[in-house]
Every structure is written in C-alpha cells, then in structure tokens.
Amino acid sequence: MSGLAGTGGAGRPVGDGVGAPVGATGVTGPAEGRRRGRGSRRSGRRGGDSGTREAILAAARTRFGDYGYDGATIRGIAADAGVDAALVHHFFGTKERLFVAAMRLPIDPSELVAAALAPDGREPGRSLGEHLLLTVLRAWDVPDVRATFLGLLRSAVTSEQAAGMLREFATEAILGRIAGAATPGPSGTDQRFRAALVASQVLGLALARYVLELDPLVQAGTGDLAAAIGPTLERYLMGDIRRGPAAAGPG
Amino acid sequence: MSGLAGTGGAGRPVGDGVGAPVGATGVTGPAEGRRRGRGSRRSGRRGGDSGTREAILAAARTRFGDYGYDGATIRGIAADAGVDAALVHHFFGTKERLFVAAMRLPIDPSELVAAALAPDGREPGRSLGEHLLLTVLRAWDVPDVRATFLGLLRSAVTSEQAAGMLREFATEAILGRIAGAATPGPSGTDQRFRAALVASQVLGLALARYVLELDPLVQAGTGDLAAAIGPTLERYLMGDIRRGPAAAGPG
Numbered sequence: 001m002s003g004l005a006g007t008g009g010a011g012r013p014v015g016d017g018v019g020a021p022v023g024a025t026g027v028t029g030p031a032e033g034r035r036r037g038r039g040s041r042r043s044g045r046r047g048g049d050s051g052t053r054e055a056i057l058a059a060a061r062t063r064f065g066d067y068g069y070d071g072a073t074i075r076g077i078a079a080d081a082g083v084d085a086a087l088v089h090h091f092f093g094t095k096e097r098l099f100v101a102a103m104r105l106p107i108d109p110s111e112l113v114a115a116a117l118a119p120d121g122r123e124p125g126r127s128l129g130e131h132l133l134l135t136v137l138r139a140w141d142v143p144d145v146r147a148t149f150l151g152l153l154r155s156a157v158t159s160e161q162a163a164g165m166l167r168e169f170a171t172e173a174i175l176g177r178i179a180g181a182a183t184p185g186p187s188g189t190d191q192r193f194r195a196a197l198v199a200s201q202v203l204g205l206a207l208a209r210y211v212l213e214l215d216p217l218v219q220a221g222t223g224d225l226a227a228a229i230g231p232t233l234e235r236y237l238m239g240d241i242r243r244g245p246a247a248a249g250p251g
Numbered sequence: 252m253s254g255l256a257g258t259g260g261a262g263r264p265v266g267d268g269v270g271a272p273v274g275a276t277g278v279t280g281p282a283e284g285r286r287r288g289r290g291s292r293r294s295g296r297r298g299g300d301s302g303t304r305e306a307i308l309a310a311a312r313t314r315f316g317d318y319g320y321d322g323a324t325i326r327g328i329a330a331d332a333g334v335d336a337a338l339v340h341h342f343f344g345t346k347e348r349l350f351v352a353a354m355r356l357p358i359d360p361s362e363l364v365a366a367a368l369a370p371d372g373r374e375p376g377r378s379l380g381e382h383l384l385l386t387v388l389r390a391w392d393v394p395d396v397r398a399t400f401l402g403l404l405r406s407a408v409t410s411e412q413a414a415g416m417l418r419e420f421a422t423e424a425i426l427g428r429i430a431g432a433a434t435p436g437p438s439g440t441d442q443r444f445r446a447a448l449v450a451s452q453v454l455g456l457a458l459a460r461y462v463l464e465l466d467p468l469v470q471a472g473t474g475d476l477a478a479a480i481g482p483t484l485e486r487y488l489m490g491d492i493r494r495g496p497a498a499a500g501p502g
C-alpha cells in the first residue's frame with residue numbers, strides 16, 4: 001500500500017483536496033533518477049530499480065494527466081521515463097495497474113469490484129446488490145481508502161481534466177466489470193446503463209454520507225444502509241428498469 | 252431569475268467552481284423598488300433601498316459563511332448591515348429566502364421541492380418518485396439552475412465550511428419537506444433517513460451525469476432515467492427499506 005501524501009488519517013481528509021491524486025505533491029520529481037540510455041549501471045540494481053520505478057510512475061502521472069487514461073500509452077510513458085516499454089510491463093503489468101500505482105490508490109478498484117461481484121464471497125441470504133454495497137462500505141471504512149476516494153472525487157468535481165481521466169479509468173476498470181455482471185434485461189436494456197446507475201447511487205451515497213455528512217446517513221449502520229440501498233443496486237443490475245410500453249413516457 | 256456570473260451557458264460550467272454561490276457576483280435584487288417606511292427620504296428612494304438590500308445580502312453571505320446556516324441569525328445579519336432586523340424581514344421574509352437571495356440561487360429549492368411533491372402537478376400514471384425525478388431533471392435542464400447547483404456541489408466538496416452551510420440549509424429547506432412526504436414505514440423507519448436516501452440518489456445522478464459525465468447517463472433520455480430511478484425514489488419514500496427480522500444483518 002503506497003502512502004498517500006496529504007490525505008491519510010481517519011475522518012474526512014482536508015488537504016488541498018485537488019492535488020493529491022492528479023499531480024503535484026511532494027513527490028520525487030519526475031526526472032529524478034531518470035537515466036537515459038546509460039547502459040552502464042554501476043550502483044546496486046535495487047536502488048536503480050527503485051529510481052526507475054519512480055521515474056515511470058512520475059511519467060505516468062504526467063501522461064495520464066495530460067492525455068487522459070485512454071490517451072496515455074505504456075509506450076509514451078516509457079519514452080518519457082527513458083526506459084523500454086517492456087520494462088514498464090515488467091514492473092506494473094497492465095496500464096490499469098500502472099494507473100493504480102501512479103495515483104497511489106491504496107487498493108485496486110478492479111479487485112474491489114471483483115470481490116464485490118464474486119458469488120462465493122457472499123453470505124447466504126445476501127443479494128448481489130447488498131453484497132456489493134457492503135463491500136464498498138467496508139472499503140470506505142479504511143481511512144486510507146476513504147481519503148483517497150474522496151480526494152479523487154474532489155479532483156473530479158473541480159477539474160474537468162481529472163474528471164475525464166477518472167471517467168475513462170472508471171469506465172474501463174470498474175463500470176465494465178459491473179456491466180459484465182448485469183443482466184441484459186427483459187427488453188435488452190444496456191448493461192452499461194445498468195452499471196452507470198449503480199455508480200450513481202454508490203457515488204451519491206459517498207457524497208451524502210462523507211462529504212455533506214447528512215446526519216441520517218452518517219448515523220445509519222452498514223446493515224441499515226445495505227437493507228435500504230442493496231435492493232436498489234440489485235434492481236439496477238438485474239431488475240426491470242424500463243417502463244412498460246403502455247406507460248412509456250417521453251424519451 | 253437572476254444571472255449567475257461566471258457559470259451560465261449550456262453544458263458543464265467551468266468557472267472557478269467554488270466562489271460563485273458562496274461569494275460574490277453582482278445581481279440586481281428581486282426587491283429592487285421595494286419601499287419601506289420612507290416618509291423623509293429625499294433622494295431616489297430606489298437607490299437607497301437597493302443599497303440597503305445589497306448591504307444586507309453582503310452581510311448575510313458573510314454570516315452564513317462564518318456561522319453556517321443554522322448559526323446565522325437575522326438579528327446578527329441586520330446588525331452587521333447596520334439595519335433593523337424588521338427591515339431584513341421586510342425585504343426577504345424568512346431566513347430561508349434570505350439565504351436563497353444571498354446565494355443568488357436562480358430558483359428557490361424549497362419551491363422546487365414543493366412542486367415535486369405536489370400531488371396535483373403529477374401526470375396520471377406517474378408515481379411520486381418518477382414525478383420527483385422528472386421535476387429535478389427539468390430544473391437541471393435550465394443552464395442557470397444547473398450551473399448554480401453544480402457550483403454549490405463544488406463548494407461543498409472542496410470546503411468543509413460550505414459543506415456544513417449547505418447541509419444545514421438542505422436539511423431544513425429540502426430534506427425536511429421530503430421527509431414530510433415520506434411514509435413513517437412499516438417499522439417506524441425514520442422519515443429523515445428516507446429523505447436522505449432520496450438525496451443520495453439524486454445527488455449521485457447529478458454527479459455521475461453532469462460532473463463525471465458517464466456516457467450511458469448523459470445519453471439517457473429523461474424518460475429512461477425516470478423509469479429507472481423513479482421507482483428507487485418511490486421506494487425510499489414509501490416502501491419497505493428494512494430487512495425482515497429473520498434476515499437482519501449486522502447493524
């Protein structure tokens with residue numbers, strides 16, 4: 001778990017609220033440790049690896065910020081860091097994992113979503129919707145996770161650039177997986193629409209509970225929230241979310 | 252409708268995102284031309300009233316910012332503006348209306364909520380939940396309204412002070428009214444909890460559709476959104492939102 005400068009700690013993070021995930025805190029400079037085509041590494045490989053790794057992460061943060069998640073390529077990030085693309089793959093695997101590391105996310109959202117959707121992790125009697133909500137609530141109970149999540153939310157709300165980057169990442173890493181678990185629906189309803197509905201309720205809960213701190217939601221236990229909101233998510237994922245043809249309203 | 256400098260226009264407002272609603276733009280007040288106990292005023296009455304009104308609004312913005320919505324009093328605001336409290340009441344009526352004017356809200360949220368909850372404004376076949384959502388969606392379709400709403404959201408997300416002020420205002424002016432329309436529920440469920448759940452979904456939709464701009468929600472017509480989300484709001488307001496005793500999870 002990488003530390004998150006300026007946010008950690010329990011409760012609501014204060015900090016600048018914008019910078020943390022998208023750029024610019026006291027991070028080792030992008031170029032620090034950049035060694036271009038030197039071929040003559042002398043000092044210990046570990047030190048070198050760590051410097052190279054940091055250079056890649058710094059280049060990734062800049063590229064993701066400048067080009068968005070979709071537009072940034074491993075190849076471009078590698079070039080900026082002065083390393084071979086294969087080395088980036090070697091260190092971080094996929095672009096998704098590189099993003100998670102570059103943004104210093106304390107958990108990988110896609111792993112969280114996978115856990116939330118896994119049928120075998122579910123207690124008997126829990127619907128998928130309830131289980132999904134409980135998984136998210138448990139994650140938010142971890143101060144680092146909540147602080148990072150709210151930091152990203154702040155970035156998105158205050159910067160179109162950050163909003164675009166996060167939208168692209170969330171669409172690929174989170175919504176795509178949720179959509180995969182959704183039902184095409186009785187009338188061919190778009191699974192991506194279902195996933196976006198789930199996101200709207202989950203994000204709204206975070207906003208209302210942790211940012212606005214609406215008292216009834218702050219006071220509510222996770223069991224009450226799961227009972228109230230779980231069926232909403234279940235219906236968005238699996239239920240009939242269209243009006244019957246007779247009652248169809250304006251499109 | 253008063254103009255909102257720095258935000259208006261279709262699509263996503265850019266602007267500073269924070270200052271607009273909580274700070275400072277020049278708007279000719281609705282009460283321009285109101286006259287009060289004048290008798291001896293010689294020079295243009297209009298000018299005098301308008302100056303007083305602006306002084307009250309400026310004092311109100313400062314007081315609401317410093318003390319929050321609950322903590323700010325008409326008496327204190329009047330004292331800061333150097334006028335009698337009765338004059339503030341005369342100009343603005345209630346503290347709620349003074350807040351709406353001071354924040355330059357293009358519509359009074361409490362009137363919007365009243366319209367959303369009014370049984371006679373509802374098309375036949377529409378549930379209360381659908382009607383509520385459609386009313387909100389129609390309001391957000393007005394660029395000024397959406398821009399102001401998103402400006403307030405940005406303020407709340409980036410400033411704890413603004414979040415507290417808006418929470419207090421929303422609790423009194425919006426959630427209280429929604430709670431009044433909610434059902435106490437089969438097992439005495441807190442109506443305020445119901446109203447807060449409604450707020451979480453409505454706010455989350457705004458966040459996902461207008462800030463993150465998740466494509467399936469941007470593309471969805473209001474009819475589709477009402478069909479998908481209306482029943483959620485209906486259930487939060489009126490339905491059974493608790494687990495049965497047998498299945499009760501951890502509190």
